[in-house]
Amino acid sequence: MELEDKDKRTFEDFLTFLQFHPDLKMWEIDPEPILSLPGLQIYHGQQEIELNTKEFALLCLLVTNKGRVLTYGQMYEKVWKEEPFGNENIAVGSHVRSMRQKLYAVYPKPPFVISCIRDVGYRFEINS
Numbered sequence: 001m002e003l004e005d006k007d008k009r010t011f012e013d014f015l016t017f018l019q020f021h022p023d024l025k026m027w028e029i030d031p032e033p034i035l036s037l038p039g040l041q042i043y044h045g046q047q048e049i050e051l052n053t054k055e056f057a058l059l060c061l062l063v064t065n066k067g068r069v070l071t072y073g074q075m076y077e078k079v080w081k082e083e084p085f086g087n088e089n090i091a092v093g094s095h096v097r098s099m100r101q102k103l104y105a106v107y108p109k110p111p112f113v114i115s116c117i118r119d120v121g122y123r124f125e126i127n128s
Contacts, residue, residue, distance in 0.1 A: 049106050054079055055099040058092070062114060062124035071121040089119075096122055 051059065057079045062070065076088035079095075093116075100114055115123045 049102050051099060051102060052095075054095045055102070058095055059099055059103075062122060066124050066126065069117050069121055069123045073121075075121060092121075 058075060061075060061078055072089045072092045073084040075092045076082075076084045080088075080091070096114065096116075103110060103114075111127050113125050113127060115125065117123060
């Protein structure tokens, strides 16, 4: 399996982290399914949330980049698979707004937050 440069750096950082924390013996993942095919549904406490394709892709993008601010342009390129042409803020913003409404309707006090960074983009963070 070939890794891209950014993936190699992330993997190397992870291995370095493990070397400095030898007390970490085993990490367990909750046996409840996180993703299921072909519908690609994320499960959390067996509560179903209907997201459209773009909302789901944006959610996955934000979650996989937890803690990082993603610009409107970056998000647009990844999800729409085309170069931004000037109004990506509106397209991305409306889909994120709709996604947040659906998520927060089911989880009024979720263990995460999707923050809007004014005139820049969005960030996904886990509440501590």
